[in-house]
Amino acid sequence: MPATAKQPEADSNPLRQSLPRAQAPEPCAVVLFGATGDLAHRKLVPALYNLARGGNLPNECAIVGFARRDWTDDDLRAEYQKVLEEEGGPDFQEIWPQFATRIVFSPGTFDDAEAYRKLKEKLEELDRTHGTRGNRIFYLAVSPEFFETIVNHLGEAGLIYERHQASPWSRVVIEKPFGHDLESARELSRDISRVLDERQLYRIDHYLGKETVQNILAFRFGNSIFEPIWNRRHVGAVQISVAEEVGMSGTRGAYYDTAGAIRDMVQNHMMQLLCLVAMEPPVDLSADAVRNEKVKVLQSLPRWKPEDVFRNVIRAQYTAGSIEGKEVPGYLEEKGVKPDSKTSPYVAMRLELNTWRWAGVPFFLRTGKRLPKRATEIAIQFRRPPTELFDPERDGHTGANQLVLRIQPNEGASLAFEAKIPGSRRRLQEVRMDFRYGTAFAVPPPEAYERLLLDVMLGDPTLFTRTDEVDSAWRFITTILDAWESPDASPPATYVAGSWGPPEADKLIEADGFTWRRL
Ligand code: BG6
Numbered sequence: 001m002p003a004t005a006k007q008p009e010a011d012s013n014p015l016r017q018s019l020p021r022a023q024a025p026e027p028c029a030v031v032l033f034g035a036t037g038d039l040a041h042r043k044l045v046p047a048l049y050n051l052a053r054g055g056n057l058p059n060e061c062a063i064v065g066f067a068r069r070d071w072t073d074d075d076l077r078a079e080y081q082k083v084l085e086e087e088g089g090p091d092f093q094e095i096w097p098q099f100a101t102r103i104v105f106s107p108g109t110f111d112d113a114e115a116y117r118k119l120k121e122k123l124e125e126l127d128r129t130h131g132t133r134g135n136r137i138f139y140l141a142v143s144p145e146f147f148e149t150i151v152n153h154l155g156e157a158g159l160i161y162e163r164h165q166a167s168p169w170s171r172v173v174i175e176k177p178f179g180h181d182l183e184s185a186r187e188l189s190r191d192i193s194r195v196l197d198e199r200q201l202y203r204i205d206h207y208l209g210k211e212t213v214q215n216i217l218a219f220r221f222g223n224s225i226f227e228p229i230w231n232r233r234h235v236g237a238v239q240i241s242v243a244e245e246v247g248m249s250g251t252r253g254a255y256y257d258t259a260g261a262i263r264d265m266v267q268n269h270m271m272q273l274l275c276l277v278a279m280e281p282p283v284d285l286s287a288d289a290v291r292n293e294k295v296k297v298l299q300s301l302p303r304w305k306p307e308d309v310f311r312n313v314i315r316a317q318y319t320a321g322s323i324e325g326k327e328v329p330g331y332l333e334e335k336g337v338k339p340d341s342k343t344s345p346y347v348a349m350r351l352e353l354n355t356w357r358w359a360g361v362p363f364f365l366r367t368g369k370r371l372p373k374r375a376t377e378i379a380i381q382f383r384r385p386p387t388e389l390f391d392p393e394r395d396g397h398t399g400a401n402q403l404v405l406r407i408q409p410n411e412g413a414s415l416a417f418e419a420k421i422p423g424s425r426r427r428l429q430e431v432r433m434d435f436r437y438g439t440a441f442a443v444p445p446p447e448a449y450e451r452l453l454l455d456v457m458l459g460d461p462t463l464f465t466r467t468d469e470v471d472s473a474w475r476f477i478t479t480i481l482d483a484w485e486s487p488d489a490s491p492p493a494t495y496v497a498g499s500w501g502p503p504e505a506d507k508l509i510e511a512d513g514f515t516w517r518r519l
Helices: 014-018 038-053 073-085 092-100 113-129 144-156 182-193 211-221 252-256 260-278 287-299 306-312 448-458 467-485 503-510
Strands: 028-033 061-067 103-107 136-140 170-174 201-203 235-243 313-319 321-323 326-328 346-351 363-368 375-382 402-408 412-420 428-436 493-496
Touching: 028 038, 028 113, 038 061, 038 073, 038 092, 038 448, 061 113, 073 092, 073 103, 103 113, 113 144, 136 144, 144 170, 144 182, 182 467, 211 260, 211 402, 235 260, 260 287, 260 313, 260 346, 260 363, 260 375, 260 467, 287 467, 306 313, 306 346, 306 467, 313 467, 313 503, 346 503, 363 503, 493 503
Parallel strands: 028 061, 028 136, 061 103, 136 170, 170 201, 235 363, 313 493
Antiparallel strands: 235 375, 313 346, 321 326, 346 363, 375 402, 402 412, 412 428
């Protein structure tokens, strides 16, 4: 039963159509710290290019690369041309020359005050030559240890405007991780707040930029049929899974080994998914109304003692195995990973939220690298009917209804329910109503970073995490980290790369009478 959607109104430009906003962004300069790094190459520059290609970037917009290289503007342009050429689309030759004129380079190291003075001069020049009107976005696509240094230097160089100044504006975008535990996150917040107001700070969690993640709110609150059953009376359990095939690619191992799945995925992306699934309806869709409700979910997370952590959280490392017929090394053999590391690229947990809506409903979260495939989904498992009119033995399948929100890939949603198999016998079978983005909408969804960059330009913080959200998420995660540090903690479990995780995680969910969904 495929769901169909009313097609959006025709627009000659499909890219513009996919990011329609009432407001157009104001002229501005986007300064990329870490301009030659991986994130800039893979995500940020393509996102800016696609915004330009779709007519969503203001004409008066300059992109300033800041990095420690002895480069000219032309060097950076040549570098970005290489990045974009492959996937720039059929109109690349047409779009690129104009896009290239927006790109300039500003050399320097992150701790060199003189480099910031020169950056300031460059930005003032761009205000004259490119019409950027004093508006600036500073994007910190750098390793977290530089966040504070860069923000302080920006402040000292006079590159951050007065806190309450509406125009021109300065905004700083910070990538994750924001701190590595509760204390360090609080310290970072304190330090940064000497220079920046919360309204000038945009903490990125790129999951919030995903179309399917934003759709959770539309699904829950744009329809009236789900809300009455979205609670402990009707929901038996919720599963949130983020599976990845990738291991430690390139030079990532060294960073990853300081983080593990708990900091890299659970503290941010998975907590955000949990918030959107479990939150109360906001009073409106303003940034603060939405974030007020999300933070309440985080505040209702359990206050665990170490023994609760040991019972409810499983961590694991993959051993050598194969994925799609290719041999892959174990976690401890990955480049940059310490051979005796306890850092775990897999985490599964069972938690309950202390709210009237959810008390007693188990939420099962799992994420891992080197699982058989890449898939992110949220499954709402409803309770079985209160009486057994239909008997599974006699009548066939009578599983509970499941609503699955597929975040990626095969973006969409499906509802599984029982139906009678046609014929003279009384036999039941599970069938599905399925909605797929690909077939329901003619327009491809924009990349998360496009949406998020556009929102920073528009000054809309709804899809960025607020300081109290970060704080509450860290409070919960730090309890887990502390328990793992204690002498009573068992070492990480293991699973073979290419399998669905350790047997301990299966036991965790089976104890409640459920099983992990096959993704
Ligand atoms: C990043 C993590 O934030 O998200 C990576 O640091 C992870 O380890 C990535 O692979 C997953 O993002 P996506 O969009 O591919 O699900």
